[in-house]
């Protein structure tokens with residue numbers, strides 16, 4: 001039966017779900033975004049594993065302009081002094097249809113908004129009040145408009161405000177005592193890397209990731225640094241203490257504009273207490289970026305909800321939470337483990353880790369278990 005759905009939040013999760021509903025069903029839906037426009041900030045890159053590419057291809061991502069994406073085949077792992085430790089072949093998880101892909105987040109959002117923008121997206125919408133009317137949910141927005149829907153899909157990110165309207169139990173995200181810094185690279189010459197690959201540089205209390213985001217091989221660079229407090233005005237000092245003390249050659253790079261944001265994670269994964277309300281993407285659970293699966297999981301969760309909706313199985317006895325929980329736990333444990341081992345401080349632990357890494361990346365069984373499970377191979 002035709003249902004009416006409200007999707008709250010026009011990020012990767014909300015827009016993916018909207019595209020799937022539009023393409024494959026005749027349900028009515030609207031995406032409600034709190035901001036006045038979509039965030040299309042240039043330069044911020046995103047990696048998509050084959051698990052999410054397979055889903056995106058169902059909404060024609062395979063037709064995207066290939067100049068705007070890159071498909072790296074290898075991760076080169078270095079120490080922060082740029083000395084190579086080993087490399088990991090990513091292409092073994094690829095299929096002819098679905099390849100590991102890197103691109104700008106804005107390219108992905110542009111792609112996802114295309115079919116939705118004019119008829120199914122409303123800006124400047126923040127929920128003011130919710131109530132239940134018969135078998136439906138009435139949402140009132142703070143601009144005094146409202147919508148009466150069968151289902152609410154909350155895709156409003158890790159700080160999901162929608163939760164506060166439907167849940168008594170709080171699940172506040174916690175600061176991971178680390179920050180991410182994105183640096184626009186004017187010159188790549190400070191690094192001795194293969195620009196066709198993903199470069200991962202492991203340092204004490206820090207790591208750096210670089211990868212091409214399009215065919216022009218423009219590079220995205222993100223540096224994760226551990227710190228007790230998030231003090232955006234103190235970033236240059238942090239860079240000096242954490243990164244430049246380990247590798248002074250990177251000084252010029254960090255003189256460029258640096259954009260920072262704090263890293264948060266959701267401590268618990270709590271089910272929705274309302275049978276009409278479902279959480280997807282970071283609103284379901286926020287992951288650390290150390291497995292590059294946040295967007296991938298947003299896409300997967302949107303796909304899982306879409307499948308249940310399309311098969312009319314979103315009723316009382318659906319298994320969305322159990323399936324998503326199982327998957328989120330796999331991704332979360334690997335992301336947390338990576339975060340832990342990437343940042344060893346002691347030289348002995350670093351050397352041991354590097355030995356293990358060299359050994360393990362060549363072991364088919366290990367790689368298949370560790371990453372194959374993530375990429376669903």
Ligand SMILES: Cc1cc2nc3c(=O)[nH]c(=O)nc-3n(C[C@H](O)[C@H](O)[C@H](O)COP(=O)(O)OP(=O)(O)OC[C@H]3O[C@@H](n4cnc5c(N)ncnc54)[C@H](O)[C@@H]3O)c2cc1C
Nearest residue numbers: 009011012013034047156157161180281282293294295296
């Ligand atoms: C340093 C870093 C690097 C990362 N790298 C990768 C990577 O390489 N690969 C990867 O897969 N993931 C990566 N991620 C994670 C990824 O960016 C996120 O997991 C993903 O964007 C989450 O998508 P989302 O749609 O759930 O939420 P969001 O992108 O947060 O979107 C939420 C949307 O909801 C809107 N909204 C918020 N509140 C409300 C409200 N009250 N009402 C209406 N709308 C609202 C917001 O404005 C926004 O548009 C990275 C994250 C970080 C921090």
